[in-house]
Amino acid sequence: MRLVLMGGSLRAASLNLRLSRHLLRELEARGHQVSAYTGEALRLPLYEEGAPPSPEAQALHAALGEAQGLVIVSPEYNAGIPGHLKNAVDWLSTMRPSPWPGLPVLLCAASPGAFGGARGLMAWRATLANMGALALPEAITVPHADQQLDAGGAPTDARSAAAVPKILDGFLALAARLR
Numbered sequence: 312m313r314l315v316l317m318g319g320s321l322r323a324a325s326l327n328l329r330l331s332r333h334l335l336r337e338l339e340a341r342g343h344q345v346s347a348y349t350g351e352a353l354r355l356p357l358y359e360e361g362a363p364p365s366p367e368a369q370a371l372h373a374a375l376g377e378a379q380g381l382v383i384v385s386p387e388y389n390a391g392i393p394g395h396l397k398n399a400v401d402w403l404s405t406m407r408p409s410p411w412p413g414l415p416v417l418l419c420a421a422s423p424g425a426f427g428g429a430r431g432l433m434a435w436r437a438t439l440a441n442m443g444a445l446a447l448p449e450a451i452t453v454p455h456a457d458q459q460l461d462a463g464g465a466p467t468d469a470r471s472a473a474a475v476p477k478i479l480d481g482f483l484a485l486a487a488r489l490r
């Protein structure tokens with residue numbers, strides 16, 4: 312399948328970027344073609360009604376239009392969606408054709424905190440539902456990610472390590488059924 316992965320923060324040492332790299336490898340190992348949008352690719356101009364989307368926003372829109380699923384790997388900022396990711400989603404919600412209705416989405420998060428970014432994913436669910444995207448009920452969360460991600464981004468704690476393949480496979484099955 313053709314998939315898009317979007318996530319990480321803008322900083323080079325982003326834990327979510329590290330987790331993204333691991334998930335990208337896992338998806339590719341299962342034979343999927345993944346376009347990754349991380350770091351600078353997500354530094355879009357702030358959304359302004361009437362302003363044309365930047366070439367970077369257009370590239371993301373085109374990739375999502377061809378994708379059978381989206382993997383979001385999001386930091387949690389103040390129990391919500393970080394501004395750069397929300398900004399990207401807002402651009403994408405105004406572009407036509409809308410890539411969101413019926414799009415299967417897997418939510419993932421890593422945080423140094425004990426909840427692994429799970430509260431931020433609740434905010435994602437509200438936004439995705441508003442646009443008609445279909446978020447998988449399960450999510451990948453990595454708590455204490457500053458200590459529990461190896462150099463390649465794989466979770467080292469038993470719960471998260473076991474959850475990754477199980478939830479990825481569940482997401483891929485959903486995406487295959489829907490498209």
Ligand SMILES: Cc1cc2nc3c(=O)[nH]c(=O)nc-3n(C[C@H](O)[C@H](O)[C@H](O)COP(=O)(O)O)c2cc1C
Pocket residue numbers: 319320321322324325326327328386387388389390391421422423424425426427428
């Ligand atoms: C503005 C801001 C707000 C934050 N709020 C939360 C929060 O609500 N919950 C949480 O678990 N971590 C919070 N954090 C800590 C982030 O989870 C942590 O900085 C994490 O490493 C950011 O993701 P990254 O490593 O991918 O950059 C916050 C960090 C910043 C900068």
